[in-house]
Amino acid sequence: MAKVLVVTSGKGGVGKTTTTAAMGAALAQAGEKVVVVDFDVGLRNLDLVMGAERRVVFDLINVVHGVAKLPQALIRDKRLENLWLLPASQTKDKDALTEDGVGRIIAELRKTFDWVVCDSPAGIERGAMLAMRYADEAIIVTNPEVSSVRDSDRIIGMLDSKTVRAENGERVEKHILITRYDAGRAARGEMLSIDDVLEILATPLLGIVPESQDVLRASNVGCPVTLNSPASAPARAYHDAMRRLLGEEVEMQIPSERKGLMNLLLGRRAA
Amino acid sequence: MSAGAETVRPLIRLRGRSYVAFVFSPVVPIADWLSELDATLAGSPGFFVGKPIVLDLSAVDLSPLAITHLIKSIESRNIRVLGLEGVEQARLSLGMPPLLSGGRHCAVQEIEPEKPQLQQPTSLLLDQPVRSGQSIVFPDGDVTVLGAVSSGAEIVAGGSIHVYGALRGRAMAGVNGNSAARIYCQKIEAELVAIDGYYQTAEQIDAALRGRAAQARLEGHSMKIVPLN
Secondary structure, eight states: OOEEEEEEOSSSSSSHHHHHHHHHHHHHHTTOOEEEEEOOTTSOOHHHHTTOGGGOOSOHHHHHTTSSOHHHHOEEOSSOTTEEEEOOOSSSOGGGOOHHHHHHHHHHHHHHOSEEEEEOOSSSSHHHHHHHHTOSEEEEEEOSSHHHHHHHHHHHHHHTTSSHHHHTTOOOEEEEEEEEEOHHHHHTTSSOOHHHHHHHHOSOEEEEEEOOHHHHHHHHTTOOHHHHOTTSHHHHHHHHHHHHHTTOOOOOOOOOSTTHHHHHHHHHHHO | OOTTTSOOOOOOOOOOOOOOOEEEOOOSSHHHHHHHHHHHHHHOTTTTTTOOEEEEOTTOOOOHHHHHHHHHHHHHTTOOEEEEESSOGGGOOTTSOOBOOOOOOOOOOOOOOOOOOOOOOOEEEEOSOBOTTOEEEETTSEEEESSOBOTTOEEEESSOEEEEEEEOSEEEEOTTTOTTOOEEEEEEOOSEEEETTEEEETTTSOGGGTTSOEEEEEETTEEEEEEOO
8 A cells, every 4th residue: 555655844944855865764674665756846955865866867857747757767775675766856947847747656656666755845835735735644844943833834734625635535644743853952942842833733743853963964975864873863763753654653752851961061072 | 263252261269278266165054154155255355356266066966046046145255156067057047157067176286485594504613723824714603613723824704703722823703893703712822813803913912811711802992802711
């Protein structure tokens, strides 16, 4: 049973692409056959984070326009044989996608893969709408700050009204993933608390990914964080989120400031 | 030639037309039946005006004299007898209404009294939170939300607004000039509340009320927001 999962958010810069790569890799590590699709046409990034930017020949737009066949555009990951990438186009603009074309590609991908993970562009424009259009499930990536939470609320509203499932009277399964969570700042009240976020969004929580240098490092070397440093806190958080997505009961780990003292010492030493 | 002699006769045109006629079936004793008829006529004197009737005599056995008498009695009550039915031609005398045959029953359609139009629903129930960017407009009545109204969302209602969650967005009640409309919420963190055009923004709402259950109503030309319970 193929599932189409869209990773979306209203606001940019919250970690959609990182999450897509990390979740895609985590699902593939769990034995699922996964394709990650970059819908951010015009600003392709997922191939960079996946470390496949030098292997892109054909892209999503080429397939939509019939220039290339789908298998020609799919790039197989070098590290995980269950993981594939369908990159976005850097040269075409975001209006090059059509609803029919996207529908055809999603239908074709459903036949081959267990999970089709769509990396949505930010905002509420057509690109974002098309990315969520055929979704069965959605991960709404949110930072614990008011602007991000409000935009996520808007996106949840759209998932409930503008998707094919919603129009057929079904529901898109929605999950909140809180990223860039800084336990220290949350404790000082500089961030919204988890409870506040969940109270506002009234949607189940999939996981909390702590703010970490590991994410940045992984992204810069072109490797999903779940592969690059599997022992790191964000990688563990993504793995837990993946298991919850597959229906397992996993206890929610709220990142705490346990390393606070260590950081403090290191911080002092550096200063 | 005799062509000129041929007279052109105007055609007599026959057209069929059917009428619904009421049929009286007198029963013996005739005197009682007539008094019954009188009682009916007293109830609606104008009912038979302009409506000739047919007299069905099959249920009674009357002599020609009695028939004449009966017809006279009926006509004296201002009811015209159009014809007779259910009696042999031999019993009829000159001057009586003609004998009719071949009458068929017709179902008199009962006109059902028009049912009053189903009352338009005057309330809208939303069992999901109202998300940022959504706008619910319901000018016909009350809006009830079983959840939160996010900031950036708005609810516009002709009647009152009830929010069984946090009201963080905008609520505009009584938009059609209903100054009796009210706004109720479990937790007031609204960006704006308005009733019949009078409004308060978040800044004007008493800070002591924030996060509490509250109701807003109009008192004359000013809006009052008071805690619930």
